[in-house]
Amino acid sequence: MALRACGFVIFRHLVQKSPPDSIEFLLLQTSYGEHHWTPPKGHVDPGEDDFTTALRETQEEAGLGKDHLRMVDGFLQRLHYQVRGKDKEVLYWLAELRDPNTQVVLSDEHQDYRWAKLEEACKLAKYQDLQDTLTAAQRYLETQGKQ
Numbered sequence: 349m350a351l352r353a354c355g356f357v358i359f360r361h362l363v364q365k366s367p368p369d370s371i372e373f374l375l376l377q378t379s380y381g382e383h384h385w386t387p388p389k390g391h392v393d394p395g396e397d398d399f400t401t402a403l404r405e406t407q408e409e410a411g412l413g414k415d416h417l418r419m420v421d422g423f424l425q426r427l428h429y430q431v432r433g434k435d436k437e438v439l440y441w442l443a444e445l446r447d448p449n450t451q452v453v454l455s456d457e458h459q460d461y462r463w464a465k466l467e468e469a470c471k472l473a474k475y476q477d478l479q480d481t482l483t484a485a486q487r488y489l490e491t492q493g494k495q
């Protein structure tokens with residue numbers, strides 16, 4: 349069976365700046381393996397629904413719970429890649445950190461985090477599919493802001 353993980357692309361709005369510079373994305377760096385950077389996400393437990401997984405993993409990995417976040421409707425990205433020869437699907441919803449000053453609290457799974465504007469976020473997230481996801485999130489937010 350394919351591996352499956354779910355999480356959130358989390359962003360914060362810096363009020364003193366105007367778009368696109370006002371948007372920063374949260375990326376976490378693993379403390380294991382290649383020390384790669386991704387948004388908070390993790391494996392779906394047996395019997396768990398995807399959205400619950402995304403919330404649970406975000407709480408566990410970044411210390412951010414439902415009350416810290418404002419969900420952005422209509423955005424869901426599906427990534428497909430291979431991990432050690434097995435297909436993996438990753439679902440990312442989009443959410444804003446309500447209070448941009450809220451502290452991120454890491455678990456043992458991560459050694460660092462960064463709030464990064466799109467260009468830096470794409471450099472950290474070296475995978476093309478994750479870069480595309482972050483770019484899509486930025487465009488989605490900019491389009492929403494114009495309505």
Ligand SMILES: Nc1nc2c(ncn2[C@@H]2O[C@H](COP(=O)(O)OP(=O)(O)OP(=O)(O)OP(=O)(O)OC[C@H]3O[C@@H](n4cnc5c(=O)[nH]c(N)nc54)[C@H](O)[C@@H]3O)[C@@H](O)[C@H]2O)c(=O)[nH]1
Binds near residue numbers: 380384386428431477
């Ligand atoms: N010691 C050790 N332990 C590990 C390792 N590995 C796992 N653990 C354990 O697993 C637990 C984590 O459990 P959860 O948090 O529930 O799951 P996930 O969040 O799903 O976390 P993963 O790290 O399993 O999965 P990915 O992030 O998907 O990375 C897997 C590979 O895929 C590539 N890759 C990553 N992102 C992208 C992308 O966006 N696009 C593309 N194209 N490729 C991408 C990249 O090459 C990467 O190496 C940890 O506590 C460890 O115990 C490891 O290497 N050494």
